[in-house]
């Protein structure tokens with residue numbers, strides 16, 4: 082295959098770009114001076130056009146390696162002497178004024194492989210695995226695109242791919258990274274600061290479902306639970322964060338965590354630890370653990386989970402924790418409601434009956450009534466935050482079937498609904514508030530109306 086389209090120089094102002102082949106090592110060389118030109122020539126408009134002819138070098142099948150002196154291009158143009166060769170992907174131009182050829186790194190090379198990256202050791206030490214992976218991904222995409230348009234016989238492409246494969250070996254996989262991090266986390270010589278940054282890295286990785294599962298099978302769950310049980314609240318906080326993320330939408334991890342006693346441990350931390358920051362993250366982990374997991378929800382209730390939460394609710398003046406707790410309760414109630422009202426065809430969903438059975442064992446509403454939540458949740462309406470109030474109203478509506486009697490005799494709730502309705506109605510009608518805000522306030526008015534209708 083030969084590319085040899087040569088164009089008159091300086092005739093057109095348009096700057097043509099070519100699909101570029103990349104070179105990782107300088108094994109593949111092309112003689113830029115050989116008669117058998119495998120070079121693609123593009124016109125150049127640099128410097129007002131004319132006088133310079135530019136080439137992007139592709140590689141000729143026939144070129145003989147070994148005989149040529151290979152030049153390593155840099156970002157600067159450098160003059161080529163006869164007999165010198167340049168790596169594929171380099172930018173070569175003919176300076177028509179001097180008659181000499183000049184070379185510098187091609188665009189793609191410039192992008193990915195600046196001079197210091199030519200050394201493999203430096204790839205390992207100076208580029209983060211993530212950066213390198215991104216670069217590799219981009220290069221592979223480029224290669225795939227290139228190979229579609231290119232002759233199968235194109236040998237250098239195959240060589241490039243082989244180089245890619247070698248480079249892949251230098252990139253730490255997520256599994257390797259997690260293994261290394263767990264070893265460091267488990268090491269008695271790691272400081273608390275180091276452990277915290279390790280946990281942060283793990284938190285990033287476990288967002289991927291399979292990573293979180295791998296972490297468990299490597300014994301990571303045990304280490305994280307130990308961190309949760311640590312006497313240092315910073316480690317508790319970071320560990321709860323990792324745990325919550327690993328549990329999110331990940332049934333395999335949810336089951337393993339319950340098996341490992343995570344639920345009891347989380348409740349214990351929630352009941353005993355002081356800093357709100359820790360409690361926030363622990364609540365996050367509890368919510369992730371319970372979500373769509375009726376078995377864990379049942380155990381949460383039987384282990385006094387609602388009792389722990391109600392103490393937390395009463396202590397929390399600021400409302401951040403209150404809101405999180407109320408949201409969690411709302412999620413649990415509506416999750417169960419959805420299952421029972423989904424109208425699923427049992428024939429289409431084999432596990433439907435089993436899920437119904439499991440959710441039926443979660444006696445959430447009865448517990449809420451019993452533990453005084455019908456009168457606790459209205460207290461969140463004290464908050465000045467629209468968002469907190471909205472969450473409270475939604476939860477109150479969801480709890481209404483159970484709590485109606487309590488609501489009716491709760492003068493604080495009745496008064497609050499009355500004054501909040503006035504307040505939001507006024508804001509909706511105010512012409513000062515426009516757009517989404519207005520829409521949001523109208524929604525709050527609707528929630529209040531719906532609740533008042535139920536209470537009547």
Ligand SMILES: *[C@@H]1O[C@H](CO)[C@@H](O)[C@H](O)[C@H]1NC(C)=O
Pocket residue numbers: 263264267299300301304
């Ligand atoms: C942590 O270290 C202990 C021994 O010090 C070892 O038994 C355990 O397997 C290690 N855990 C992990 C996850 O590496």
Ligand SMILES: *[C@@H]1O[C@H](CO)[C@@H](O)[C@H](O)[C@H]1NC(C)=O
Pocket residue numbers: 306307310346
């Ligand atoms: C948590 O820590 C306490 C004391 O530091 C210890 O007695 C207990 O066994 C630990 N629990 C777990 C599950 O590691």
